[in-house]
Amino acid sequence: MDCQKFLDHYSEFIDGRIQEEVSREMEAHRHGCERCRGYSRTFETGRELLQELPTLDVPPDFRPRLDHRIFHLEDGKSLARPSLGSGATMASVMAVAALLAFSAWAPAVGDVEPRVELPAVVVGAPPGASFTPARTNPTFPATRSLFTTTEFQDGIWGDSHDLLREYSPVLDHRRSQPVVRVGIE
Amino acid sequence: MNAKPAIKIQPKKAEKAGRTARPGRLRFKDLTDSQVVQQFLDGDARAFGELVDRYDKRLLNFVYRTVGDRERAQDLIQETFVRVYRHLHRFDQTKKFSTWIYTIAGNLAKNELRNRSRNPLVLFQTIKKNWEADHRPLEWEDPKLRPDDLYRKRHLKELVENSVAQLPEHHRIVFVLRELQGKTYEEIAEITGCNLGTVKSRLNRARNNFARIIAPLLD
Numbered sequence: 001m002d003c004q005k006f007l008d009h010y011s012e013f014i015d016g017r018i019q020e021e022v023s024r025e026m027e028a029h030r031h032g033c034e035r036c037r038g039y040s041r042t043f044e045t046g047r048e049l050l051q052e053l054p055t056l057d058v059p060p061d062f063r064p065r066l067d068h069r070i071f072h073l074e075d076g077k078s079l080a081r082p083s084l085g086s087g088a089t090m091a092s093v094m095a096v097a098a099l100l101a102f103s104a105w106a107p108a109v110g111d112v113e114p115r116v117e118l119p120a121v122v123v124g125a126p127p128g129a130s131f132t133p134a135r136t137n138p139t140f141p142a143t144r145s146l147f148t149t150t151e152f153q154d155g156i157w158g159d160s161h162d163l164l165r166e167y168s169p170v171l172d173h174r175r176s177q178p179v180v181r182v183g184i185e
Numbered sequence: 186m187n188a189k190p191a192i193k194i195q196p197k198k199a200e201k202a203g204r205t206a207r208p209g210r211l212r213f214k215d216l217t218d219s220q221v222v223q224q225f226l227d228g229d230a231r232a233f234g235e236l237v238d239r240y241d242k243r244l245l246n247f248v249y250r251t252v253g254d255r256e257r258a259q260d261l262i263q264e265t266f267v268r269v270y271r272h273l274h275r276f277d278q279t280k281k282f283s284t285w286i287y288t289i290a291g292n293l294a295k296n297e298l299r300n301r302s303r304n305p306l307v308l309f310q311t312i313k314k315n316w317e318a319d320h321r322p323l324e325w326e327d328p329k330l331r332p333d334d335l336y337r338k339r340h341l342k343e344l345v346e347n348s349v350a351q352l353p354e355h356h357r358i359v360f361v362l363r364e365l366q367g368k369t370y371e372e373i374a375e376i377t378g379c380n381l382g383t384v385k386s387r388l389n390r391a392r393n394n395f396a397r398i399i400a401p402l403l404d
Binding site: 007045049053066 | 233237241242245246249255258259262263266267270271338341342345346348349363364365370385388389392393395396399400403
């Protein structure tokens with residue numbers, strides 16, 4: 001038995017897990033070797049001190065905290081447990097949501113766009129009077145109080161605006177084409 | 186599968202105060218762990234409280250010596266009991282309950298150490314421990330010892346405690362299980378998920394390291 005072998009088997013030696021013969025050899029080596037005796041003494045002293053260390057106590061709030069956690073564990077389980085009522089509710093909610101999503105997205109996804117024929121909006125003469133475009137410069141009354149509705153309308157539809165109206169491509173387009181509005185019916 | 190009942194764990198205050206425990210709890214005292222587990226699975230909610238009673242302190246000290254942080258150890262033991270509660274119906278009753286619960290606690294402790302090594306931080310606990318050592322009122326721990334001997338012994342205990350913390354993680358768990366929890370080699374092998382040869386080797390190395398660390402302190 002040498003020191004290295006003593007160290008290799010020391011743990012099993014002190015736990016009594018080696019054969020009787022090897023144990024006797026270990027004991028004999030320890031008796032004769034100052035170095036290994038010192039090692040053994042150091043370990044035993046350290047072990048004694050280790051076992052004298054105060055042990056921790058469970059704090060007073062440990063049980064209430066654990067109790068609380070387990071209560072919520074049970075609570076969560078009961079909420080998660082499938083039942084007919086909650087299942088039916090969930091299914092109906094999902095169905096309504098799917099329906100709404102489908103109706104919202106169907107026009108965008110599908111090929112058919114709803115086309116609604118509406119009568120053309122044509123800007124014509126001012127209501128009430130037959131319209132004759134004035135070729136002269138509009139005249140404005142001196143004071144606002146003397147400015148009648150008819151004069152105002154004539155003034156608005158003076159020849160500068162008339163030109164705009166006559167050559168407006170938008171107006172021509174609107175006259176010839178029915179207005180098509182695209183959207184949800 | 187047995188349905189698990191909702192429980193209400195009763196604190197040990199009554200026992201600590203010297204009062205008699207309730208008769209319902211007394212009948213568990215003579216039962217083995219397996220029998221208590223069976224009682225719980227049969228629907229007796231108080232059986233879980235008995236399991237907590239039997240293991241809370243032991244597990245707390247095991248995890249505390251492994252992770253070195255008291256508050257974190259308490260959290261991990263809470264988590265251990267919650268996992269036991271959730272999975273007790275899956276426990277193989279041909280095996281030892283103590284080994285199973287130590288395995289859960291040990292795995293949580295290992296995860297904690299792994300996470301800590303990834304995100305190192307200075308624990309307030311280590312600062313607090315030193316603060317406590319300096320500010321603790323002087324008291325006569327053992328009237329037979331002289332004050333200087335008392336001081337030396339207290340100092341040595343702290344050094345020994347730190348020596349355990351210095352051991353590498355996989356050595357420390359085996360060392361604590363053997364030296365402080367008194368587990369057999371076979372139990373340690375099962376708890377740590379190692380074979381017996383690995384346990385022997387790790388324990389020998391851990392003891393060797395421990396002796397090497399404390400040797401200069403004891404001179």
